[in-house]
Amino acid sequence: MSEVVTESESTGGEYERERVPDSALLGAGKFWGMYAGEHAAGTEFMIGPLFLAAGASLQDLILGLLLGNMLAVLTWRYLVTPIAMAKRFTLYYQLERIAGGGLVKFYNLVNGLLFCFLAGAMVTVSASAVGVPFGIFYEVPESTFGFGAASFTLLVVIVGAVMAVVAAAGYQTVARVANIAAPWMIAVFAACGLISLVQMEATSLGALQEGKFWNDAIEFVQEQNGPGAFSFWQIVIFAWLCNGAMHFGMADLSIFRFARSKSSGWAPSIGMFLGHYMAWISAALLFAALIKMQPALAVGPDGKATANPGLLAFESIGWTGILCVVIAGWTTANPTIYRAGLAFQGMLPRSPRAVMTLIAGAVATLAGAFPNLSAQLLGFVGLYGTVLGPMGAIIVVDFYLMKRIGLSDEYAERSGSSINVAVLLAWLLPVGAGLYFIFSQGLFAAYAVIPCWIVCAVLYLVLSKFTQTGSVREVA
Amino acid sequence: MNTSYTLKLVSWICLALVLVPSVLAASGILGLGSIKIVALIGTIGWFATTPFWLGKDPDEPSAQ
Numbered sequence: 001m002s003e004v005v006t007e008s009e010s011t012g013g014e015y016e017r018e019r020v021p022d023s024a025l026l027g028a029g030k031f032w033g034m035y036a037g038e039h040a041a042g043t044e045f046m047i048g049p050l051f052l053a054a055g056a057s058l059q060d061l062i063l064g065l066l067l068g069n070m071l072a073v074l075t076w077r078y079l080v081t082p083i084a085m086a087k088r089f090t091l092y093y094q095l096e097r098i099a100g101g102g103l104v105k106f107y108n109l110v111n112g113l114l115f116c117f118l119a120g121a122m123v124t125v126s127a128s129a130v131g132v133p134f135g136i137f138y139e140v141p142e143s144t145f146g147f148g149a150a151s152f153t154l155l156v157v158i159v160g161a162v163m164a165v166v167a168a169a170g171y172q173t174v175a176r177v178a179n180i181a182a183p184w185m186i187a188v189f190a191a192c193g194l195i196s197l198v199q200m201e202a203t204s205l206g207a208l209q210e211g212k213f214w215n216d217a218i219e220f221v222q223e224q225n226g227p228g229a230f231s232f233w234q235i236v237i238f239a240w241l242c243n244g245a246m247h248f249g250m251a252d253l254s255i256f257r258f259a260r261s262k263s264s265g266w267a268p269s270i271g272m273f274l275g276h277y278m279a280w281i282s283a284a285l286l287f288a289a290l291i292k293m294q295p296a297l298a299v300g301p302d303g304k305a306t307a308n309p310g311l312l313a314f315e316s317i318g319w320t321g322i323l324c325v326v327i328a329g330w331t332t333a334n335p336t337i338y339r340a341g342l343a344f345q346g347m348l349p350r351s352p353r354a355v356m357t358l359i360a361g362a363v364a365t366l367a368g369a370f371p372n373l374s375a376q377l378l379g380f381v382g383l384y385g386t387v388l389g390p391m392g393a394i395i396v397v398d399f400y401l402m403k404r405i406g407l408s409d410e411y412a413e414r415s416g417s418s419i420n421v422a423v424l425l426a427w428l429l430p431v432g433a434g435l436y437f438i439f440s441q442g443l444f445a446a447y448a449v450i451p452c453w454i455v456c457a458v459l460y461l462v463l464s465k466f467t468q469t470g471s472v473r474e475v476a
Numbered sequence: 477m478n479t480s481y482t483l484k485l486v487s488w489i490c491l492a493l494v495l496v497p498s499v500l501a502a503s504g505i506l507g508l509g510s511i512k513i514v515a516l517i518g519t520i521g522w523f524a525t526t527p528f529w530l531g532k533d534p535d536e537p538s539a540q
Binding site for chain 2: 176179180181183184187188190191192194195197198199203317318319320323
């Protein structure tokens with residue numbers, strides 16, 4: 001899981017309120033390079049072990065991630081890219097034309113807060129690595145909003161403060177470090193997986209097919225944490241929708257508006273299959289290897305099996321692993337904090353960006369101080385897609401259907417309204433229902449993304465029939 | 477052989493130092509003993525050399 005921030009967005013932007021001109025279009029290679037780096041994030045070290053801890057079988061993981069990532073790539077290619085290339089607007093400007101400036105400000109606030117929680121998980125992951133040499137370990141308390149050990153909380157505050165200050169200072173340096181680190185991080189992830197297999201003496205085809213090392217690890221975790229199961233379809237849906245805000249939610253319109261050819265829409269495949277396939281499986285193998293080699297280190301003081309990303313990487317590949325977790329967390333937390341700052345600044349346009357970024361950093365650091373939030377990352381990213389994904393349905397319906405059924409597209413722009421009530425209700429009603437099922441009924445969060453998306457699309461069409469009244473003006 | 481080419485070559489050799497030993501270990505050719513040190517040497521080499529060429533404009537003069 002990671003955040004994608006285009007250079008134009010990050011630097012305050014170019015073509016933010018106009019079509020990207022033909023002279024600024026980019027070849028497919030740029031997109032492949034960007035997605036390769038952006039999806040090898042610090043949180044991959046956390047998500048991989050969570051699959052094992054949740055009880056996913058190795059076969060389901062290998063096949064489920066394959067299918068889910070293929071579906072994600074297809075969604076980027078066939079849902080996002082055509083609209084991005086036809087309109088060539090940022091997500092925010094396109095939403096503003098459809099939903100109105102007032103509603104986009106509210107969307108920005110929600111988006112910014114979710115970014116902060118995501119960045120918080122990255123702060124936690126980085127702190128877990130920084131703590132290893134000092135003997136400060138990541139522990140997960142019972143309560144969702146409970147602090148870990150005081151020493152770990154202090155470490156989170158230090159790491160979070162450094163990240164926030166760097167993000168407030170600017171984006172370019174971090175982007176450059178991220179570009180340089182990307183091939184190395186991918187190599188480290190792959191090396192970690194291979195070393196784990198060697199440590200578990202599971203390098204032969206027979207051992208891999210038998211999967212005893214994996215089953216033993218699951219048995220160990222479930223002895224400590226109680227029984228659990230994570231089905232094939234949960235893996236598929238999670239892999240498909242963990243970046244739901246980016247593809248179903250259309251956030252990556254802001255990226256693909258620069259695409260010269262539709263083939264650029266295949267670029268996310270490199271990020272998916274390196275970051276969300278190879279890296280997740282490697283990280284899960286790290287946890288399995290730690291359980292086999294040093295089971296005592298895999299159990300926290302509360303007696304529960306817990307994946308400590310920094311420790312996992314250190315036990316596998318030493319200081320290189322520590323550096324990888326820190327850099328992977330830093331290079332992805334920074335643009336996320338930066339982008340959250342921009343979202344907050346969208347709410348208060350006169351406020352300095354640096355101040356808003358520091359506020360975003362403070363919120364992210366606070367979130368990072370609750371280790372249970374990052375331990376619940378599988379649920380959080382599903383929640384992220386559930387809340388933001390349906391806005392993409394609005395854009396899809398507006399682009400493909402509104403004119404065909406005799407309604408106005410980009411209604412807020414044409415009517416001059418700051419809040420399109422049809423969009424507001426079509427977004428909030430299914431998201432509210434989705435959140436109810438997730439928090440009250442225990443629904444796996446990623447399962448709510450597509451139903452909310454579909455209901456939002458239908459509601460937007462129906463409500464627009466009733467709310468689009470009076471004359472509208474032509475827009476460019 | 478110019479400096480830019482040499483730097484790229486050193487970078488890729490360093491990246492190989494991070495990954496190849498684990499491939500050899502998985503193939504049973506190498507033990508796990510020295511992998512951590514070799515990977516760290518590769519890491520230092522990668523970050524010491526790559527900033528001079530990765531992401532630089534091809535027309536821009538490289539570090540000479």
